[in-house]
Amino acid sequence: MAEPAPPPAGPIPLELPAGVHQLCSCGRSRHGWFCDGAHLGTGRLFRELRLEQASTVMVCGCGHSHRYPLCDGSHAKPAVSRRWWKWWA
Ligand code: FES
Secondary structure, three states: OOOOOOOOOOOEEEEEOOEEEEEOOOOOOOEOOEOOOOOOOOOOOOEEEEEOOOEEEEEOOOOOOOOOOEOOOHHHOOOOOOOOHHHHO
């Protein structure tokens, strides 16, 4: 029996209609990328997106974005930051 495919580790296109969208930034929503209020008590807020026209936005599939749930390109950076190496070199 074949193993299920692993989730993508890069940006995922999300097509949205024009309007205001509240995207989940805590990862607890039962409505996928959209806020359902599950963040209450976590100290996090939803990310509001205002679109003038229908658009495709890239959401983070790697979990490392600093603008989660939107992709910020962190998926392409090395997994470990080694800036501290320069202090000792
Ligand atoms: S997929 Fe791009 S930062 Fe996560």
